[in-house]
Amino acid sequence: MTGRTIVITSGKGGVGKTTATANIGTGLAMRGHKVIVIDTDIGLRNLDVIMGLENRIVYDLVNVIEGKCKMNQAMIRDKHDYELYLIPAAQTRDKNSIEPEQLRDLCAELEKEFDYVLIDCPAGIEQGFKNAIAAAQEAIIVTTPEVSAIRDADRVIGLLESSGLHRPRLIINRISPEMVKRGDMMDQKDVENLLAVEVIGLVPADENTVVAANRGIPVVHDRKSASGGAFLRIAARVDGEDIPLMDLEPKSGIFSKFRGLVGMNGRAYSHA
Amino acid sequence: MLKTGVVQVAAKGTDVAFVIDEEAPFDVVAGELREYLAKQNGLWSKGNITVNVGQRMLARDELTQVKSIIETHSGLKVTRFWCSPESLGTGDFQIEAKAATVESSANTSGAQRQPPAHNEIAVPESLPDLPADSISAVESVIQDLRSRQNKNGARSRNRTEALFIKSTFRSGESVHHPGDVVVLADVNPGAEIAADGDIVVLGSLKGWAHAGASGDTKAVIIALELPSTRFQIAKYEGISPTTARRKSKSSASGPKIAYVRSRSIHVAPFVGRFARYSKGVPYDG
Numbered sequence: 001m002t003g004r005t006i007v008i009t010s011g012k013g014g015v016g017k018t019t020a021t022a023n024i025g026t027g028l029a030m031r032g033h034k035v036i037v038i039d040t041d042i043g044l045r046n047l048d049v050i051m052g053l054e055n056r057i058v059y060d061l062v063n064v065i066e067g068k069c070k071m072n073q074a075m076i077r078d079k080h081d082y083e084l085y086l087i088p089a090a091q092t093r094d095k096n097s098i099e100p101e102q103l104r105d106l107c108a109e110l111e112k113e114f115d116y117v118l119i120d121c122p123a124g125i126e127q128g129f130k131n132a133i134a135a136a137q138e139a140i141i142v143t144t145p146e147v148s149a150i151r152d153a154d155r156v157i158g159l160l161e162s163s164g165l166h167r168p169r170l171i172i173n174r175i176s177p178e179m180v181k182r183g184d185m186m187d188q189k190d191v192e193n194l195l196a197v198e199v200i201g202l203v204p205a206d207e208n209t210v211v212a213a214n215r216g217i218p219v220v221h222d223r224k225s226a227s228g229g230a231f232l233r234i235a236a237r238v239d240g241e242d243i244p245l246m247d248l249e250p251k252s253g254i255f256s257k258f259r260g261l262v263g264m265n266g267r268a269y270s271h272a
Numbered sequence: 273m274l275k276t277g278v279v280q281v282a283a284k285g286t287d288v289a290f291v292i293d294e295e296a297p298f299d300v301v302a303g304e305l306r307e308y309l310a311k312q313n314g315l316w317s318k319g320n321i322t323v324n325v326g327q328r329m330l331a332r333d334e335l336t337q338v339k340s341i342i343e344t345h346s347g348l349k350v351t352r353f354w355c356s357p358e359s360l361g362t363g364d365f366q367i368e369a370k371a372a373t374v375e376s377s378a379n380t381s382g383a384q385r386q387p388p389a390h391n392e393i394a395v396p397e398s399l400p401d402l403p404a405d406s407i408s409a410v411e412s413v414i415q416d417l418r419s420r421q422n423k424n425g426a427r428s429r430n431r432t433e434a435l436f437i438k439s440t441f442r443s444g445e446s447v448h449h450p451g452d453v454v455v456l457a458d459v460n461p462g463a464e465i466a467a468d469g470d471i472v473v474l475g476s477l478k479g480w481a482h483a484g485a486s487g488d489t490k491a492v493i494i495a496l497e498l499p500s501t502r503f504q505i506a507k508y509e510g511i512s513p514t515t516a517r518r519k520s521k522s523s524a525s526g527p528k529i530a531y532v533r534s535r536s537i538h539v540a541p542f543v544g545r546f547a548r549y550s551k552g553v554p555y556d557g
Contacts, residue, residue, distance in 0.1 A: 151443055154460045158442035194460065196440040 003034075003111040006118050006238070007136035007165075011152030013123030015144045016173040019209060020231070021120040022050045022218045024140075027235025029082035030220065033115040036075065036085040038107075040132040041122035042097055045089035052079060052216020053086055062090035065102045071109060080221070085114075095127040100134030107135035116238075125159060133160060139168035140200065140238075145175055145186040154195055169200035171234060176205045177248040188245070201234035203227050204248050279304045290323045290342070298334055302341060309345035321348040434469070441465065441479065448485065459500075470494070477503070489532045494542050498528035503537075505530065510537035 008021045018041075025037040038061060039047035048054045059074040064087065078084035090097065103119075110117045119136055122128035133139065139160050143153040153170070160168050172191055179185035192199050203209075206227035212219035220235070222228040233243050279301065280291040292301050323338055339350040432451030441447075441455055443462030452469035455477075463479035465471055468486040470493070477495035482504040484491025489506040503510050510530060527542035 151462055154443040155462065158445050161439075194458070196458065 003114045003117055004138060005107045005111060005136045006116065006138045006140060007121050007133050008118060008140045008142060009121035009129065009132065009156055009160075010123065010142040010149070011125060011156040012143075012149045015142050015149050016171075016203070016209075017123070017142050018046045018050055018120050019213060019218075020140070020142050020171055020173065020203075020234075021118050022047060022213075023220045023228075023231035024235050024238060025084060025116070025118050026051075026078070026080075026082070026218045027220045027232050028116050028118075028239060029078065029084035030232070031235060031239055032083075033239070034083040034113070035116045035118065036087065036110055036114045037118045037120060038087045038103075038110075039089040039120045040098075040103065040128060041120060042089045042128065043091065043094045044122065045091050047120050048076070048086060048088045049216065050213050051086055051218060053088070054216070057088050060088045060090040062093050062097045065098050065106060071106070095122065095131065098131055100131050103131050104135040125156065129156075129159075133163060133165060136165060139165045140171060141168050141195075141197070142171045142173055143191065143195075144173050145180075145191055147186075150186075150191060150194060157195060157197060167198065169198050170195060171201045171203060172199060173203045174205040175202055175248055180248070199245060200237050201230060202245055202248055203230040203234075279308055281308075290321065292323070292338075302337060305338065305341050306345060309342065312346075319348055320351045323350055432469075435467075440475075443479075450486075459495075467491070480504075483530075493530040494527065496527050497525065498530065498539065503530060505532050505537055508532050508535065508537050510539070 008017050008024070010017050018039075021037055021039075025035050029035045037047060037051075039045050040061065041047070042062065045060075048057060053076050056076045059069040061074065063069045064071055064074045074087050075085040076088065078086070107117050107119070117135075119132050121132035141153050141156060141160075143149045157168055160166075170191070172188060175188070176185055180187045188199060188202055204226045206219070206225060208222060208225040209219045209227045212222065212225075212228075218231075219225055219228040220231045223232060230246075233246070236243055290305075292305075296304075321342060323335075323342070342348055342350055432449075434452040434454050435447065435449040437447070437453065437455040438457070440457040441459045441463045443460050446464035446466075447453065448466040450468045453465055453467040453471050455465070455471075455473045455475060458475035459465060459473055459477045459479040459481065461478045464482075465479065466482040466485040468484065468488065468491075470491050471477075471481050471483045473481075473493075473495035475495070476497035477493070477500045479500065480502055481493050481500065483493045484506040485504075487506050489508070491505055493503055493505065528539050529542040530537055530539045532538070
């Protein structure tokens with residue numbers, strides 16, 4: 001078995017890399033694949049919290065790479081009944097504790113055993129980023145429809161391309177359909193035109209994402225929620241299924257209809 | 273025009289040029305040249321001559337040989353050599369060219385040496401590693417024959433090949449090219465392009481662009497969309513106008529050209545010709 005190693009990155013922090021990793025990983029596992037997610041954000045580990053596996057950590061990524069434990073000792077199986085595993089980051093070390101080659105070798109090992117190896121990349125473009133992208137054959141960029149996040153995504157795409165990761169795909173996270181409709185937020189087309197990469201998913205801003213993260217249960221478990229559904233579709237697209245992107249419709253209320261009538265749909269943001 | 277295989281002699285008014293086939297090996301050229309001059313002995317009894325070596329990369333002693341062949345077999349005196357900037361960059365002349373221009377290109381920022389403007393390089397008079405008499409007499413200035421013959425009167429600027437950037441030029445990427453730069457996509461915010469020649473963007477120019485980076489104020493920036501807030505031509509800097517009236521005028525969509533007129537940068541709709549500059553909107557902040 002040869003799995004695919006996919007890095008999930010963004011450049012800017014706080015746009016939802018870790019949430020996306022947890023949800024895409026869970027989504028792929030729900031589709032019946034054997035999946036492992038690796039948190040490479042050494043020193044600032046989060047993925048275990050989002051997945052609700054914090055209490056089960058014994059060994060971590062640095063222990064594995066330094067040979068202090070066997071690979072499968074550091075793998076934590078997901079609480080749910082899926083073939084989903086996590087290798088957590090070390091919290092007491094830093095990004096320089098591992099080398100890109102070491103992570104590449106580890107992922108090559110894991111690819112033999114798993115269908116998907118997802119790497120949760122730390123923010124920034126320094127050592128941690130270099131470690132994370134070294135092992136991957138594919139990349140998914142997470143951005144939000146904000147100029148700062150898009151600027152960083154643009155930079156990261158350039159860096160990925162120069163290190164041989166061509167055709168990264170894009171998730172636009174935290175889209176607020178109401179704001180897009182009012183013209184206060186960039187829409188999918190604007191982002192797509194600027195970054196000139198394929199969009200693999202649109203995730204609406206949804207309170208359920210936050211609630212789910214706090215409870216340690218990725219939001220894909222709630223298929224009916226807006227963001228859960230979006231992440232499930234992204235997982236399907238990663239898996240090769242051809243699902244068209246859905247237009248995010250604002251929840252229609254009297255107020256938004258009224259706004260539409262009086263023509264307040266002008267664009268108020270600017271491209272920097 | 274006379275033709276003898278690899279060596280062509282072009283006479284144009286009082287100018288005479290020996291144009292030598294770029295593909296032919298040097299020995300053949302030398303032989304042909306000797307033969308031709310022997311045959312035509314008497315015709316070339318007197319005068320100054322320019323040798324155009326084109327793209328070929330001649331070593332210094334080869335140039336000296338050509339010069340001595342011509343001068344011994346006829347009454348001509350070789351005063352100049354012409355060659356293309358590519359051969360200047362890679363040929364043996366590089367050493368001299370560098371020495372001659374090192375001061376003028378002190379602001380060169382990259383690894384790439386900038387061939388000097390106008391392709392005119394005076395070969396220094398004394399070359400210690402060569403017999404003094406062979407070169408010291410050559411007060412040769414190397415020019416690009418073609419730039420001179422260009423009927424369009426194109427500016428005899430740097431003729432280094434244009435650099436084509438074929439995918440989106442992204443934030444954090446930067447390039448300094450000694451010639452023109454053509455981008456077949458967008459230039460995103462945070463990207464930097466510096467070119468000694470013109471910059472053409474077949475997309476939206478949102479990053480920082482510097483045309484005529486080595487000081488050429490005739491350089492232009494052309495873009496299908498020009499929302500960029502900052503760009504530079506030679507030493508002049510364009511800052512997006514902030515007043516509402518100007519903004520509405522200059523931010524109208526469509527291809528734009530930015531150029532320097534009376535010491536400030538102007539931006540005008542690009543209508544396909546360089547000549548229509550006059551209605552430009554001042555773009556100097």
